[in-house]
Amino acid sequence: MAKVLVVTSGKGGVGKTTTTAALGAALAQAGQSVAVVDFDVGLRNLDLVMGAERRVVYDLINVVNGDAKLNQALIRDKRLENLSLLPASQTRDKDALTDEGVAKVMEELREKFDWVICDSPAGIERGATLAMRHADLAVVVTNPEVSSVRDSDRIIGLLDSKTLKAERGEVMEKHLILTRYDPARADRGDMLKVDDVLEILSIPLLAIIPESLEVLRASNVGCPVTMNNPLSAPARAYIDAVRRLKGDTVPMTVPSDKKSLLNKLFTRRAA
């Protein structure tokens, strides 16, 4: 039975697309068949982060409108054959998504894959509510700063009321991924600590992704961070997250990029 997971946050720029790509790739690397779906119609990014932007022919809107079959629109990843992307349309806007069309696409995706990961757009409007509507579980992506935390709290309220699962009276499973975390700066009080965020949001923690240049590097080359450099700190955090999603118990740590002794001794060249 397929699991539909929505990656959402409320606020923009906190790492939803990066997280979608990283989780999707890590699940595929663990042998699952995965589809990642971009719901950010009009501002699509997932194709770039996945490195598939030059192979887009049909998109989600074409499938929703019945202009293309799902198989025609799905783009299979060149590096992992059990990972597919359903891109969003860049030329349309969120109003082009119909309730029935999205329901039909999600139904079809459920039959084909083990995991369907929906990359939600920012905001609480149509695109975001449709992305979460059919989900079985949600990953809420939050940065350790107050505006991101409050927006996530708002999104959790919507997950508990506007989704099909909530309307059936069931409980939506929700997990928190804290991105761009810097333990040193949190200790200095420059950013919220993990416990502060957890206290406000009161949902279980799935992973802490450390602030790292690897994330930017991976998205610039169009490769999910878990595939681009699986040994990097953010990749290890995402891989742990996937193991927890699959039911394993993994102790919670903030992975860091190890520096060699020489690197520690010579931090920076003097001016």
Add this chain to the structure above:
Amino acid sequence: MPGGERSGRSADMVGSTRPLSIPEQQKRHRVTQPNSRPPIRFRGRSFMALVLAPSAPVHDWLEDLDALSRRSPAFFVGRPVILDVSGLGLDRADLTALVSELKARDVTVMGIEGAKSGSLGEGLPPAPAGGRPVDEVATPDAPAPTHAEPPRAARSLILDQPVRSGQTILHLEGDITIMGSVASGAEVIAGGSIHIYGALRGRAIAGASGNPDARITCRKFEPELLAIDGLYRTADDLGPDRRGQPAQIRLDGDAIKVAALE
């Protein structure tokens, strides 16, 4: 119980109780000079209005009404009455006549529903907005004087889930107890007191249906706004005292007092 559904259901009732809808100018005035003049208070109050829907011919209907009044002379005393004339096609003159006929029978009409557009105006009651239907009111068939309804026991609302940012919890009939926290950007409005067993980071508005004895208690005091019986204070006015501590908030005259919760 999903939160958004709650706030959706309560949305239509919010308009009737607006302890905060004071113009910005006045707010400043009140906050900076609390002792100069008594503040204007806005309160909601709801009554059950009796809807009279005459049937054609109106003359016969008035006779039936007379018969009812004879059986129960006190039936209309002190009752707000709404006249529903939809489907009757009465023009302005007919309406004026009907209203004065009713007035002669001690029935004072508060508003008229279903009148043709333009037929209301000076001398006639206005068309009320935002009414919600309630069950039929039993007409007395024996000559018994009507008693005032016994006051319903105040019911409290208990929530097991935290109140998330953007949600409104509205419960004008009694107290609200929240087992979790109230997030920044969330709003809790109670006719009675508000008890929060987590942190209060949003707005808490107690005594919204006019109850100066209502209180607010919370385990962690970090509110954005507090109000009791229409008198409010923002986080800025409150200062840093008691922040993060367990607290109880009550009204002392026109002042909001924050005390430690032992």
